[in-house]
Amino acid sequence: MGAEGESIVSGGSIGGVEEVTVNIRCSNGSKFSVRTILSSMVGAFKALLAQNCDVPAEQQRLIYKGRILKDDQTLDSYGLQANHTIHMVRGSAPAGSSPAAATTNTGNPTITPSVALGGGSNEGGGFGGNGLGASLYPGLGFGALGGTGASGLLGAGLPEFEQVQQQLTQNPNMMREIMNMPAIQNLMNNPDLMRSMMMNNPQMREIIDRNPELAHILNDPGILRQTLEAARNPELMREMMRNTDRAMSNIESSPEGFNMLRRMYENVQEPFLNATTMGGGIGNDVGSNPFAALLGNHVGGAQTTDGSNSPSTTGSETTTAATAPNANPLPNPWSGTGGGSQANTTTRSNPTGDAGAPGIGGLAGLALPELGNTFGMLDPSVMSQILQNPAISQMMQSLFSNPQYMNQILGSNPQLRSMLDLNPQLREMMQNPEILRQLTSPETMQQMMALQQPLAQLNRQQSTGEPAQTGGTTGTQNNMGLELLMNMFGGLGAGGLTVPNTPDVPPEELYATQLSQLQEMGFFDTQENIRALRATSGNVHAAVERLLGNPNQ
Amino acid sequence: MQQVMGSEGSSVVVPRNFRLLEELERGEKGIGDGTVSYGMDDADDVYMQSWTGTIIGPPNTVHEGRIYQLKLFCGKDYPEKAPGVRFQTRINMSCVDRETGLVEPSLFPMLADWQREYTMEDLLTQLKKEMMSPQNRKLAQPPEGNEGGRVNQKGLMLKCCIL
Structure with a gap:
């Protein structure tokens, strides 16, 4: 008997791949068996099943061991074995009528704002909106929408753009999933996690290998925590930035100091940028001018007319469109204390064009690509005047709080539009006034400014250091890179905003988990444990080292 | 002789691992009423703690045609103590926490009065019955299409690392 059974099985084997019998159990109670090879894809398996039952392959939903089988996986990846049973359920027809189905449909980008709004507020709630906001911010100003969007979400903006872009464009579900996760909050709050994320990027690792000093920074949970902390707290951020500025000018004033700065820029910043942009999937979009032109036309163009007449039209639109009133009064985000103090510090380090720096920093928050254009062309004093004008800030705000207007801008650029078509979620984001409102809140603005201003300064120093000194060509090239970095940091800044409650x-x-771990290891002094965990931002190993009286390790 | 065997049978306590292996086999072979499915998450987990279950929405209710995925966690003291049960698919149900998907033991009698004879299959079947109960069968449900809407943190971390 046994031998007979064996011979049957071996008879079915083809080139070492054995066919096995799998039982199918339908939801209506009927059962049947099919023979298949375990290395076949679920999708092919469904087609096979469709021949044996009246459920078409696209309506089949297969469940094995409590898991829903996905078409692009193989059967054995789920651990399926001979004579095991798969449950089959007839799913709903692919053309679903529910709003959720409509939003997931990638092929059909015509999503009305109302649907998008419903989807957006449905799951993620306030948090989801914030997360989106973070990603939208750099994305809006910059070409690689999907990529920078994700980097914003990830806070430090260090993952490879290419992969992110591909993943997100090919799989909008993923984007949605990420947005829906409340756990993102925890991620932002956990420097350990951030570090592991960075270390998982091979290019980042390479940089770190080459620059041990950098590795030290990234390996020090304290610094990372500080960075996150700073991103969360605008005051702290400004403080840090001022310190950096001062240090920078000190270095600069010493002989060879300037060259050192430049070397640092070359050694650290450039590889950084490479790591983040390496072979960007939509390579042409990186720093491409269409976007700069787009926002430059709509935003900058209106500004150069000094914003006296054009805002009046958009302004009137705002009153109807801004359904969610801004809780914080927003007369002029750029003339705030942040801008003022920064202007001071820049004066010290570089008297030429100091007025332009904070202005550019502030504007970059809204329309980063414009930086590239305006940097060399626009008179700094004009720029600062424009930005000091409350009408401009109002216009900016109305621009962002009016979905229709946004749409118009987005729709008027073919490249941007195609990107949106690929990512319906992005469109949703853009159309959600709540998100846009959050983006334009003064806190966000100031954070962005604070982050970007010193970078702008660094870049300026760099460009003036070039022997050619043309500024037009070298300057813009640098600005390309700078934009990238700014996006990165912009993402960080906005990302930090998404966790406003956690410090409490x-x-x-x-x-809690780390504490219990420490308890288990025999450290019973809770207060001491907490102190150690705080100092190591929750790294149990480091905390143990610390508790054992070896704080340097 | 038979009497001795019988009395012995009732006094013998099936160890945790045997019990879980038994359940694993039932899950894989699809023994049972066929409307629930379950299996171990990680075949290499020697403690057999983490399980995934699926409930196919019972007919003639709002749940019809839906597939609900759950996570079951069998602690070291299973089956003496009830496993932890959490819906991964969003569901609106009286005994389920709307945010976390956790099945509240206080609201679900089977978990509150857990007996060691109960199996995970019983649990899933009972949850399915609960879906058919008058207070649950007509409850408005969140839109479909978000399996894995609740992803645990580990999953998130993995995803981010992949990114």
Whole structure:
């Protein structure tokens, strides 16, 4: 008997791949068996099943061991074995009528704002909106919408753009999933996690290998935590930035200091940028001018007319469109304290064009690509005047708070439009006034400014250091790179905003798991444990080292 | 002789691992009423703690045609103590926490009065019955199409690392 059975099985084997019998159990109670090879794809398996039952392949939903089988996986990847049973359910027809189905449909980009709004507020709630906001911010100003969007979400903006872009464009579900995850909050809050993310990027690792100093920074949970902390707290951020500025000018004033700065720029910043942009999937879009032109026309163009007449039309639109009133009064985000103090510091380090720097920083927050154009061309004083004008800020705000107007801008650029068509979620984001409102809140603005201003300064120093000194050509090239970096940091800044509540979490709660781990290891002094965990931002190993009286390790 | 065997049978306590292996086989072979499915997440997990279950929405209710995925966690003291049960698919149900998807033991009698004879299959079947109960069969449900809407943090981390 046994031998007979064996011979049957071996008879079915073709070139070492054995056919096995798999039982199918339908939801209506009927059962049947099919023979298949375990290395076949689920999709092909469904087609096979369709021949044996009346359920077409696209309506089949297969469940095995409690898991829903996905078409692009093989059967054995789910651990399927001979004589095991797969459950089959007849799913709903592919053309679903529910709004959720409509939003997931990639092929059909015509999503009305109302649907998008419903989808957006449905799941993620306030948080989801914030997360989106973070990604939208750099994305809006920059070409690689999908990529920078994701980098914004990830906070540090360090993952490879190409992969992100591909993943996101090919799989809008993924984007949605990421947005829907409340756990993103935890991610932002966990420097350990951030570090592991960075270390997982091979290019980042390479940079770190080449620059041990950098590795130290990235390996130090304290610094990372500080960065995150700073991103969360505008005050702290400004403070840090001022310190950096001062240090920078000190270095600069010493002999060889300037060259050192330049070397640093070349050694660190450029590889950084390469790591983040390496072979960007939509390579042409990186720093491409259509976008600069787009926003330059709509935003900058209106500005150069000094914003006296054009805002009046958009302004009137705002009153109807801004359904969610801005909780914070927003007269002029750029003339705030942040801008003022920065202007001071820049004066010290570089008297030429100091007025332009904060202006550019501030504007970059809204329309980063414009930086590239305006940097060399626009008179700094004109620029600062424009930005000091409250009408401009109002116009900016109305621009962002009016979905229709946004749409118009987005629709008027073919490249941008095609990108949106690929990513319906992005479109949703753009059309959600709530998100846009959050983006234009003064806090966000100031954070962005604070982050970008010193970078602009660094870049300026760099460009003036070039022997050619033309500024037009070398300057713009540098600005390309700078834009990237700014996007990165912009993402960080805006990303930090998405976790406004977390500092209030008591450390006992925040480090609950780590605390229990430490307890298990025999460290019973809870207060001491908390202190150690705080100092190491929740790294249990580091905390143990610290508790054992070896704080340097 | 038979009596001895019988009395012995009732006093013998099936160890955790045997019990879980038994359940694993039932899940893989699809023994049972065929409307629930379950299996271990990680075949290499020697403690057999983390399980995934699926409930096919019962007919003539709002749940019809839906597939609900759940996570079951069998602690070291299973089957003495009830496993933790959490819906991964969003569901609106009286005994399920709307945010976390956790099945509240206090609201679900089977978990509250857990007996060691109960299996995960019983649990899933009972949850399915609960879906058919008058208070649950007509409850408005969140839109479909977000399986794995709740992704645990580990999954998220992985995803981000992949990115």
